[in-house]
Amino acid sequence: MDVDGDEHKPQTDAPHPNGPEAPRAESLPAEDTKEAIATSALSPPAQDSSAQTPAPPPEPRPESPYRPNYRPTYMLSGHSRSISSVKFSPDGKMLASCAADKLIKLWDAENGDIIHTFEGHAEGISDIAWSSNGEFLASASDDKTVRLWSMETFAMVRVLQGHTNFVFCVNFSPSSTLLVSGGFDETVRVWDVARGKTLKTLPAHSDPVTAVTFNHDGTLIGSCAMDGLIRIWDTESGQCLKTLADDDNPICSHIKFTPNSRFILASTQDSTIRLWNTQTSKCVKTYMGHTNRTYCIFADFAPGRKHIVSGSEDMKVYIWDLQTREIVQVLDGHRDVVIAVASHPTRRLIASAAMEKDLTIRLWADEPSDRT
Numbered sequence: 001m002d003v004d005g006d007e008h009k010p011q012t013d014a015p016h017p018n019g020p021e022a023p024r025a026e027s028l029p030a031e032d033t034k035e036a037i038a039t040s041a042l043s044p045p046a047q048d049s050s051a052q053t054p055a056p057p058p059e060p061r062p063e064s065p066y067r068p069n070y071r072p073t074y075m076l077s078g079h080s081r082s083i084s085s086v087k088f089s090p091d092g093k094m095l096a097s098c099a100a101d102k103l104i105k106l107w108d109a110e111n112g113d114i115i116h117t118f119e120g121h122a123e124g125i126s127d128i129a130w131s132s133n134g135e136f137l138a139s140a141s142d143d144k145t146v147r148l149w150s151m152e153t154f155a156m157v158r159v160l161q162g163h164t165n166f167v168f169c170v171n172f173s174p175s176s177t178l179l180v181s182g183g184f185d186e187t188v189r190v191w192d193v194a195r196g197k198t199l200k201t202l203p204a205h206s207d208p209v210t211a212v213t214f215n216h217d218g219t220l221i222g223s224c225a226m227d228g229l230i231r232i233w234d235t236e237s238g239q240c241l242k243t244l245a246d247d248d249n250p251i252c253s254h255i256k257f258t259p260n261s262r263f264i265l266a267s268t269q270d271s272t273i274r275l276w277n278t279q280t281s282k283c284v285k286t287y288m289g290h291t292n293r294t295y296c297i298f299a300d301f302a303p304g305r306k307h308i309v310s311g312s313e314d315m316k317v318y319i320w321d322l323q324t325r326e327i328v329q330v331l332d333g334h335r336d337v338v339i340a341v342a343s344h345p346t347r348r349l350i351a352s353a354a355m356e357k358d359l360t361i362r363l364w365a366d367e368p369s370d371r372t
Contacts, residue, residue, distance in 0.1 A: 069366055075112075082354075097361055136151060145167065159196070169183070171212055190202070207225045210252060221233040222255050244276050254299055290314070297312070297338070303348040334352065334360070
């Protein structure tokens, strides 16, 4: 479906650039994200033919949008410094997390048990990504490297070197043959996973790159940066095809293609999340109400694909209705800035993680409640 456009007036407060310990993000497969919320009318009752004056049918009543009811299920502790990223495995059985403590932790998404801790980076880690086949994890670190980890042996299998400053974000292509990374050297690098070599170095932005992602078929790469620009690149040629920018150019923290690649969800440090139409280069929806002026905070499509979920600097997790832009639930419990959120690939389950004063990962399950 097409997302209806709506007028919006961006906030004009200039955001403050983010430090290297803030986090980044990545992408999930699913059906068409932009499905409209259906409305249905009640059928008029059958009329009695013997009645002289038929009663008018009742007024049609639109069906209420689904309102989630997420409740905390598990609280995972183990990191000793700010957590920067959390990602569910493609099959949803595991959750990976990384932090400024230089560690990657693997958790059982069913019961919250710790499975393994990966060590090897010399500095803090800003982002992690799963290969689509679930065989590898990639990690991006302030030690200027991207590292690949085997899920079969739990060993580090590759060290990708080439960035000249902190590596801030990383993502696999849908085929898992390519990797894209971005960092404080203002470049986007495309890597051959099998050989561990750089295929392309794109002079992408004029400020640190905060997020990189592939579209659904791997033909496009999206990047965003502290320069406020979102750029779409041709994977094969490395050519910049399009630049999306708001008038005030707030720092862009995170981007994610919708599963059909027709839209990009973008978080910016003016406390706004925007949905951009990649064909028309226009912003068609804005989501507000959370606080984001300092850190690079993740946003995602909540399970079911009809809601948006994001962390916030007021220590909460916010969930919006995708179509109406209404805040439908706020999750309380964290004790510091909620940097990272991730949605389970098949179940109505959300993971969130917070910074230094909290250091916990929380799992939230959508539990049915009586709705009228």
